[in-house]
Amino acid sequence: MMGYEACVRCGLCLPACPTYLETMTETSGPRGRISLIKAVDEGELDLLSPGFVEQMSQCLDCRACQAVCPSAVPYGPMLEEMRARIEHERAASRPAAARTVRYFLLEWLFAKPSRMRAAASLLRFAQRTGLTAFAYPFGLRDAVRLAPRISDHFFVADDQRFDVPIAAGTAMLHTGCVMHVAFANVHEATVRMLNRARLSVVVPRAQGCCGGLAVHAGDPEFARELARVNIAAFERSSADVYVVNAAGCGSALKEYGALLDDDPAWRERAVAFAARVRDVTEVLDAMEIPAPRGRIEARVTYQEPCHLVHAQRVSAAPRRLLDRIPGLERVEMNESAVCCGSAGIYNLTEPDMAERLQARKVGNIEATGATIVATANPGCAMQVAAGLRAAGIPASVRHIVELLDQAYSSSLQD
Ligand code: SF4
Ligand code: SF4
Structure with missing residues (x-):
């Protein structure tokens, strides 16, 4: 190559x-x-x-x-x-112990969503009871600080269907690994927004992690195993489009064609699959939905996830969606497309540079005077939220779909 x-x-x-x-x-x-x-x-x-x-x-x-x-x-x-x-x-x-830890963190945990849920349940218990402090002496202070707050309930892919009466098509929702345990509310908002766009939504149980983290960590073979699972699930779902609300996952899913290029049995299926993958902002922007009547009176700035703007070249659609919300004042931050330092597990492997980029991002956000930072990727949301907290800036971080859902839910027209 x-x-x-x-x-x-x-x-x-x-x-x-x-x-x-x-x-x-x-x-x-x-x-x-x-x-x-x-x-x-x-x-x-x-x-x-x-x-x-x-x-x-x-x-x-x-x-x-x-x-x-x-x-x-x-x-x-x-x-x-x-x-x-x-x-x-x-x-x-690599010593056997290090191999085992790496295997557990990068393969075993991500191989099955049920394992992610078991680990997330433990983490949630530790977060709610303060037991996470016991991890500090083992050098895990940063991991604890950066870990997402686990949702009170999970969004489990369990062959659900969310139908609308006269559907324009059917979307399969990618539930992912971290998203379904830490951002269940974003999945729920995504389903409601897709339904408002007259798309029925299916959530097949036989799906899993996108494999993006494995590719980043230099383990493409494991990523290929995960890719085959998602391709097969989508083919069986008979959905028209594969919808993702995490930019990092969307980017990995759209690259399945390249990932499986050397596998003759899967190459064409992977290319066909990748052509159907869309970020949720692309889908909602393309559908004609009446503007919401609910207002969000706030100054909002948009943090562009690298894997949406650079890898998927989606930049205008998220801004257009925010501009549909009455009352919302969107302000551009400086360097909105410069990475916030999240990048998968980068803030664990390169903590110094991650912190520098986080501080740079927080400074650019602060200069806008925004009270809400809109984004479209869980990694960015966690990194930016942690940076804002540390700097004592009282701005919240929300997924674009949550903001849209809030505006539609507070109007009576849907
Ligand atoms: S933009 Fe960078 S990578 Fe591309 S040709 Fe110029 S130096 Fe090389
Ligand atoms: S960190 Fe720099 S070299 Fe690496 S992908 Fe981003 S722009 Fe390219």
Whole structure:
């Protein structure tokens, strides 16, 4: 694969790169990382040299560079291939205990939604009783601080149907891993909004995690296993569109064609599936729904999830949806498309840079005077909310679908 040959070293990607903006260092930007990738691929630099591993880890895989590159350098796939190669080399020499922890956190837990729910139930108990403090001596203070607040109830995929009388089509809802235990209210709001858009909604039980986290962590084989489960579930559902309300998942699901390109039995099915995946904001924006009558009198700023704006190139639809809400004053923040430092488990693997980007984002939000930050991805919601809390800024973070649902629910027209 690769593709670094296309890079003409113009540097147009540098101002878009969050880690370059923070460090102003060539190697911490896309152009420098591409040079490193080329050197490794051509055998001039060792795959496990500390500087190279550090840069492959420090990159957020936010795709901001890829989105602005005039030469269409496939930066994301190159980075992910390198991470997979590093992970493959390291796996053999990793101590058994570390292998077990990694397997538990990145594979076992994500392989089945029921396991995620069991772990989330424990975490919820610890969060409600204050027992999370017992994790601090084990170096888990950051993990506890950044963990999402687990929902009081879960949104469990259980073959539900939410029908509307004269449906324009049927949507399958992707319930995901973290979303269904920590953002159950967003799923419920999504179902109501899709119904208002005259789409029936089905929620097949036989679905699961999108595999995005596994790809980021250099484990594409596990991601392929998860992808096959979701493709088969969608095919059986006979739905017209596969709807996602988490930008990171949507981006991974739309890339199933590339993920399964080397699997002749699944390649065509994966391409057909990916063509039907839509972010919920794309779907709602495309459907003709009368504007809500309910008002939200608030100043709102939109934080663009990297995997929506850069990876999926969806940027105008979320703003148009917010602009439909009467009373809502939308203000643009500076650098709304610069990563907030969430990026999967980045705030655990690269805590210093994650914190710098979080503080940068919080400063840009504060400058708008907004009391609500709208977003469309759970990782961004958690990272931004944690940053606002730490800075003592009394703004709340809401998914766009929640805001829309609130506006429609408080009017009598639906
Ligand atoms: S990756 Fe693209 S934008 Fe960046 S230096 Fe290379 S050609 Fe230019
Ligand atoms: S993916 Fe994001 S962090 Fe990585 S080089 Fe590109 S712009 Fe920078």
